[in-house]
Amino acid sequence: MRLDQRLIAGMIRPRTRVLDVGSGDGALLDYLFRNSGCDARGIEIDMKEVTRSVAHGLPVMHGDADHDLAHYPDNAFDYVVLQRTLQAVERPREVLRQMLRIGRYAIVSFPNFGHWRLRLQLLTSGRMPMTSVWSRPWYDTPNIHPCTILDFLTLCRDEGYGVQQWMAVDEDGERAPWRRSIRLANLFGEQALFLLRRKDGPRS
C-alpha cells in the first residue's frame, strides 16, 4: 500500500462504511477490511484491476466517478474516497457533490498544480510543465482538470464544505512538513490530501 494510502486509512474510523472511488488494485480496501473491520467497497474504471480485485474477494464494481456515484442513495457511506483522480474526472465539482451526498465525509487526494517546480518550468520555458507527477504532454494527458491547493480550498468554501483535516504529501506519499501554512503547502506540496465534511455535517 502506498504511503498516502496509509494516511487515508488513518483518517477512517474502524468499522465504518467506505466507498473507494478508483480503488485500483484494491490495496486500501483490503487494508480497511482486515485492519479496521470496515465495510469497504470499490469502484474502478480499469477492468483488469476490477477482475483482479474481485478475484481477491474484494467487492469492486466496474464504473467511474462521473457516472456511477449518482445511483447511490444519500448517506450510503461514512466515507467516500477519491485518490489522485479528481484532476481526471469530467466534472470535479459534481463528483465532490455526489461524494458528500452519498457519504458523510469525503477524502480527496490530488496532485498540486501549484508546486514550485511546475511554476518555475512554466515561467522559464513558457511551455506546459512536465514532471514525474504531470508526466504526459498536454494533448495526451487524462488530467483535464488540474488545480492547486488554493483553488481547491476556494471550491470547498464556495460549496460550503468543511475542511476537517488537510495535509501536503510528497510524491512517495510521505506526509510533507507544511502543515501550518497553506501557502507554503501550495508551493512545496506535490500532492494534497483533504478530509471534507458536508455543509450540515457534524464537527468532531
Place this chain on the structure above:
Amino acid sequence: MDNAIPATSLSHQSVTFAEGLPLDCGFHLAPVEVAYRTYGTLSPARDNAIVVCHALTGDQYVADPHPLTGKPGWWSRMVGPGLPIDTDRFFIICCNVLGGCMGTTGPRSLRTLPDGTQEPWGTDFPPITIRDMVRAQKLLVEHLGITRLLAVVGGSMGGMQVLEWAATYPECVFAALPIATSPFHSAQNIAFNEVSRQAIFADPQWHGGRYWECGEIPARGLAVARMMAHITYLSEAALTRKFGRRVRHEPGKGGAGGPGSLFGEMFEVESYLRHQGSTFVRRFDANSYLTITRAMDYFDLGAEHDGDMSHPFAGTRTRFCIVSFSSDWLFPTSQSRLLARALNRVAANVSFVEIESDKGHDAFLLDEPDFDRTIRGFLCGAAEHAGIA
C-alpha cells in the same frame, strides 16, 4: 431426424413434496417432485451449501456425466474438487427446474384426471415463473436441513433464478452470483423465444401438445428451435473462428441431389447447427421448452414495483457479484450494468465484472481464465466474510 422418444423412465435422485406449491398464476401444484444432484459434503454447521441454477436447457447434472448423452456435466469445468466452485470446500446442490424434463415436475409428468386415469400434463401444465422455480428449490434446500445458503450461482436463466433467490429469500442467501443475465427478459429475447415456440407449433408431429398419444415427438420443430437459439448463444467472431465459410462435401447428403444442385454442399456452420438440433431433441421435451421459455419471458424484477428493479432488494445484506461477457449480445453488459445500478440504489454490496471474451453468451460455460478467477475469488471472499474457514 431421430424420432426415438426420450427416455422418460430414467430414474433421477429426487424428493417428492406431497403438499406441493402455490404458483404465481394462482394454481396449487401438488405433488411436486424435485430432482437434484449434490456434490461435496455438507459441513456439520450446514453453512457451506451453494445452489447452482441451470439455464434453459440445462439440468441437475452439473458435474457428472449426463445419463442420456453420456457427455460430461454441463459445468464440470467449474464444479469439482479444487475447481472454482470447489467441492472439497463447499456442498453443491443443483435441481432440475420446475417445468423441466429431467425428473422435476413438468409437462411430461403424469397427472391424475378426475376419472382416476393418468396422463402427462402436456400443454395443460400451469404457466410457471422463475420465482416458482426458486420456490421449488427452496423446498429442497429446507428438506436438506439448510437454513442459509453460502451462495446461489447461475448463468443466463440460472442468473434469473439467482436474482429471484436473493429477492424472495434475502435472509437465506449470503452471496449471489448472477452471470450473463438480466433483471428482465428483453423484447429481443422474447422475440427469439417466440420464433422457437412457433417452430415447435408448426411441426405436425406436435399434435397440439399431445404428441405422446401418437408416440411421436415434434423433433423437427424442436430442432429448428434449438438451432435458432444456438446462434444467439454464440457471436459472429466465434462462428467465424469455428467455421468461417468452410464447406463440407458429403456425397449423397445435404438435401436435394448431388453436386451442382442447390443444396449439394453444406457449410460447416449448417452441419454444426443440424447436429446441435438433432442431439437436443433426444434429451429435451418440447412442452418443457415451451413452458420454460415462457417463464423466462415473464421474468421482470421491476414488474411488481412500477419498473423499479431495485425495490425487491431494499435492505438486502446479500453480497452480489454480477458477471457479464463483452461479446454476449443475448444478455449484454448493458443489462448487467442496469442490474448493478439498481443494486447501487439500495446500497447493496455489489461487485461487477465484464469478462473480455469473443465467445458470446456461451462464454460462461467455456474456458475463460479471468472468469474462473472471478468466481473462485468471489466465493472465497464470501466464505471468509461468512466466517467459514
